[in-house]
Amino acid sequence: MSVGDQTQGSAQVGPNLEVPASGPGLWERLVDRLDRAAGSAFILPAVLVILCLSIFPLVISLYISLVRLQFVSSGIQLTFVGLDNYAKLLVGIDHVHFLGQAAPPSAISWIVVGLVVGTAVVLFARYLRGGRLSPGGLVGRIIVTVGLCTLAWLAVTTLAPGGRPGTLMVTLVYVFVDITFQYILGLGLAMLCVQHLPGQRFFRVVFLLPMMITPVGVAYLFRMLADTSIGPLYPIWSALGLSNTSWVENAWGARAAVMIGDIWEWTPFIFIVLLAALESQSIEPLEAAVVDGANRWQIFWEITLPDILPVSTTVVLIRMIEAFKIIDLPNVLTNGGPGTATESLTLHAYTIWRALDIGGSAAVAYILLLTSTFCCLAFANLVRRRFVEG
Amino acid sequence: MFKRRGGSVSSLSGGCAIFSLLALVIWALAILFPLYWLIVTSFKTPIEVGNGPFYVPFVDFKPTLDAWHYILLGDLQRDTFRPYLNTIIVSISSTVLALAFGSTAAYALTRFTFRPKLGAVGLFIGCLVLAIVAIYLGVPWLLAVAAGTALFLILLQTIARRFTRSLGNNDIAFWMISQRILPPVAVVIPIYILFQRLGMLDTRPALIITYVAANLPIVVWLMRDYLQSVPIELEECAAIDGASHYRTFWSIVLPLSMPGLVATFLFVLVFAWNEYMYALFLTSAHSQTLPLTIAAQNATRGPQWWYMSVLILIMILPVIGMAIALERYIARGLLVGAVKG
Numbered sequence: 001m002s003v004g005d006q007t008q009g010s011a012q013v014g015p016n017l018e019v020p021a022s023g024p025g026l027w028e029r030l031v032d033r034l035d036r037a038a039g040s041a042f043i044l045p046a047v048l049v050i051l052c053l054s055i056f057p058l059v060i061s062l063y064i065s066l067v068r069l070q071f072v073s074s075g076i077q078l079t080f081v082g083l084d085n086y087a088k089l090l091v092g093i094d095h096v097h098f099l100g101q102a103a104p105p106s107a108i109s110w111i112v113v114g115l116v117v118g119t120a121v122v123l124f125a126r127y128l129r130g131g132r133l134s135p136g137g138l139v140g141r142i143i144v145t146v147g148l149c150t151l152a153w154l155a156v157t158t159l160a161p162g163g164r165p166g167t168l169m170v171t172l173v174y175v176f177v178d179i180t181f182q183y184i185l186g187l188g189l190a191m192l193c194v195q196h197l198p199g200q201r202f203f204r205v206v207f208l209l210p211m212m213i214t215p216v217g218v219a220y221l222f223r224m225l226a227d228t229s230i231g232p233l234y235p236i237w238s239a240l241g242l243s244n245t246s247w248v249e250n251a252w253g254a255r256a257a258v259m260i261g262d263i264w265e266w267t268p269f270i271f272i273v274l275l276a277a278l279e280s281q282s283i284e285p286l287e288a289a290v291v292d293g294a295n296r297w298q299i300f301w302e303i304t305l306p307d308i309l310p311v312s313t314t315v316v317l318i319r320m321i322e323a324f325k326i327i328d329l330p331n332v333l334t335n336g337g338p339g340t341a342t343e344s345l346t347l348h349a350y351t352i353w354r355a356l357d358i359g360g361s362a363a364v365a366y367i368l369l370l371t372s373t374f375c376c377l378a379f380a381n382l383v384r385r386r387f388v389e390g
Numbered sequence: 391m392f393k394r395r396g397g398s399v400s401s402l403s404g405g406c407a408i409f410s411l412l413a414l415v416i417w418a419l420a421i422l423f424p425l426y427w428l429i430v431t432s433f434k435t436p437i438e439v440g441n442g443p444f445y446v447p448f449v450d451f452k453p454t455l456d457a458w459h460y461i462l463l464g465d466l467q468r469d470t471f472r473p474y475l476n477t478i479i480v481s482i483s484s485t486v487l488a489l490a491f492g493s494t495a496a497y498a499l500t501r502f503t504f505r506p507k508l509g510a511v512g513l514f515i516g517c518l519v520l521a522i523v524a525i526y527l528g529v530p531w532l533l534a535v536a537a538g539t540a541l542f543l544i545l546l547q548t549i550a551r552r553f554t555r556s557l558g559n560n561d562i563a564f565w566m567i568s569q570r571i572l573p574p575v576a577v578v579i580p581i582y583i584l585f586q587r588l589g590m591l592d593t594r595p596a597l598i599i600t601y602v603a604a605n606l607p608i609v610v611w612l613m614r615d616y617l618q619s620v621p622i623e624l625e626e627c628a629a630i631d632g633a634s635h636y637r638t639f640w641s642i643v644l645p646l647s648m649p650g651l652v653a654t655f656l657f658v659l660v661f662a663w664n665e666y667m668y669a670l671f672l673t674s675a676h677s678q679t680l681p682l683t684i685a686a687q688n689a690t691r692g693p694q695w696w697y698m699s700v701l702i703l704i705m706i707l708p709v710i711g712m713a714i715a716l717e718r719y720i721a722r723g724l725l726v727g728a729v730k731g
Contacts, residue, residue, distance in 0.1 A: 031634070038635035039502030046495035046566065046606055053603030054569045057580035059522065064579055076583070189417060192410045199414075205717050206418045209425070212709040214664035216681040217702040221424050224431065224695055232427055232443045264420070272720065325573050328666040332685050346667065349575045353671075358579060365576035373571055 065362035085363035097340055098348065098364070100158035100166030109156040116152035120145045144378050167340065167348040168371065170255065174344060175323040175375070178262045179316060185263070186270030194278045204275075211268040219332035222261040251341035254334045258342050261329050270315050277311040278304070317380055324372035345371075432457055432699035439695050457696040461704070470701065473683040477705075480594055480679060481662035484601035488658055489651065491602065492609025495566065497639055499559050499610070500617045501625070506562070509553030510546060517542040563614060570607035574667045582671055592676045600668050605658045612657070616650030617643070652719040660709055680705045
């Protein structure tokens with residue numbers, strides 16, 4: 001404030017004094033200099049914070065993932081082990097935990113993999129023949145094609161009956177199932193909320209609430225609700241004759257519990273953003289369509305959906321970024337179990353960290369970072385760009 | 391401009407309207423019933439919880455304040471009060487700091503032109519790598535950091551002019567916002583070691599700084615989009631009148647972007663309030679936050695739903711109250727940014 005006052009003062013007083021020869025004084029020059037550096041001064045704190053607490057730890061983390069770190073009495077002892085930590089996860093003793101147990105591929109899994117690989121290769125070939133080649137685009141597309149095929153193979157072999165998905169696959173299942181349901185539910189609710197219906201304001205406020213509740217709380221809440229003997233749904237379970245079984249003991253049941261909790265918590269986010277997008281839709285095309293005799297379904301597919309697609313891809317991308325970090329729900333709701341069935345990658349890294357294998361933990365974290373970056377960038381470049389740029 | 395304000399072109403016919411309303415009510419119930427169950431459970435005795443579901447107070451069972459008494463005034467009072475205070479202090483101060491740093495950065499990114507030289511960035515990374523290698527080879531870290539900084543500054547002064555390719559504002563914004571992709575677990579181990587070295591493990595400042603870094607990308611992203619929608623004319627008038635950039639920012643830009651600031655504040659506060667991952671790594675007894683206290687209930691005594699319900703309720707009531715009070719702002723502020731994509 002005082003800096004601003006000084007500048008203003010000098011601007012008014014300067015001409016009255018009529019001393020052009022001596023020029024501005026030291027204080028004015030300082031103020032002027034400060035003001036010209038305003039841009040840098042505004043941006044510097046943020047840059048420093050990010051450099052010190054995101055970039056710097058990230059580099060160190062990469063280094064830690066290449067060493068074996070031991071806490072000894074005199075501090076920390078580091079032994080460089082190269083890619084051992086990664087090898088342990090991908091092919092070594094931890095690979096069942098991390099990648100999962102593959103089932104022998106059946107006919108269906110071959111068909112699914114064939115379809116995915118075929119689509120990826122066709123898309124890649126179309127890009128090659130499209131004539132708009134650039135080194136960056138080419139490398140990016142090769143990475144995406146290879147990555148997608150690998151993930152498809154992993155998904156098919158570990159999710160098939162007889163296989164057991166590892167933490168990597170479980171995290172991916174969480175992300176994709178959660179976001180699909182959240183988007184469908186959020187879009188449906190937003191579509192309903194823009195109609196003239198009684199109690200609109202009430203619904204809007206209520207639909208916002210789950211987002212505000214701490215995920216740890218949500219986890220306990222759903223553990224309570226899922227209880228088959230003392231939970232509120234006891235009459236239903238007992239009618240089905242299931243009152244003494246705990247569905248959280250079944251691997252997929254436990255995963256479903258985690259996913260239901262996550263869907264419950266984060267549907268509101270997609271809902272409020274899509275609601276705003278729908279409300280800012282301009283009305284003329286809709287009126288024109290009604291005049292032309294289009295039905296509700298046609299209006300939705302031809303006008304509304306294309307209108308909100310750019311926002312939709314943004315909000316899905318944001319959810320994707322956050323969904324990869326899931327830890328609280330599986331940790332509290334099921335404690336990662338039964339066995340390691342519900343463990344997400346973050347939780348996996350945490351359990352290894354608890355076992356004091358710091359290097360292994362950093363390696364898991366780095367693979368999580370790579371997977372999450374891969375999925376988000378692939379989504380942003382391949383899906384989002386197409387819709388946003390029309 | 392004609393906007394459709396919360397309505398569609400044609401109003402729904404009777405049957406359709408009832409069906410829509412029914413769907414809304416079902417989802418509202420799906421949200422409210424778990425919360426209702428939480429409240430009801432907090433007024434039960436252990437025996438009532440253990441004997442199966444009782445739904446309506448006074449009809450099915452006699453509500454009691456035992457659990458509330460135990461948590462707020464009884465044995466657990468000190469165990470609850472300290473994490474609660476920690477949560478309040480950590481979340482509010484980290485949110486305010488993140489807003490301060492993030493909104494100034496967002497303002498700079500929308501109103502000034504930055505052209506950092508690509509070469510200079512490379513130079514910085516090179517010096518950083520050199521410093522790290524030096525530390526690894528046994529040079530004291532303070533010396534290595536100082537030497538690295540000095541080398542970087544000297545090289546910047548001498549050869550930086552030769553670089554021609556440079557980055558723009560959008561690159562900086564993308565760099566900042568993309569930090570949100572970083573999973574906390576990928577950076578928390580070095581942060582843990584850093585704070586251990588500084589003797590700051592299990593303190594509030596350590597948690598506050600970490601939260602600022604984690605939430606800064608959201609602030610930059612939301613505030614940048616919001617500030618782009620704030621008209622620039624007033625600032626130009628202020629500049630002609632001789633106000634400095636600092637003054638313009640403080641007395642013109644900040645008041646104008648209040649809705650965006652409030653929405654961002656609420657958003658970041660909720661993130662910090664509910665954060666679990668960093669707190670799990672960086673705190674233990676002294677500066678533990680509430681999510682950890684709640685999570686720990688299970689490990690120590692088995693699920694005691696009645697106490698847990700009270701804890702969860704006292705934790706979520708403030709944010710829920712704030713969300714209801716500020717719902718208007720969320721619609722007006724947050725969404726300008728999000729909707730523009």
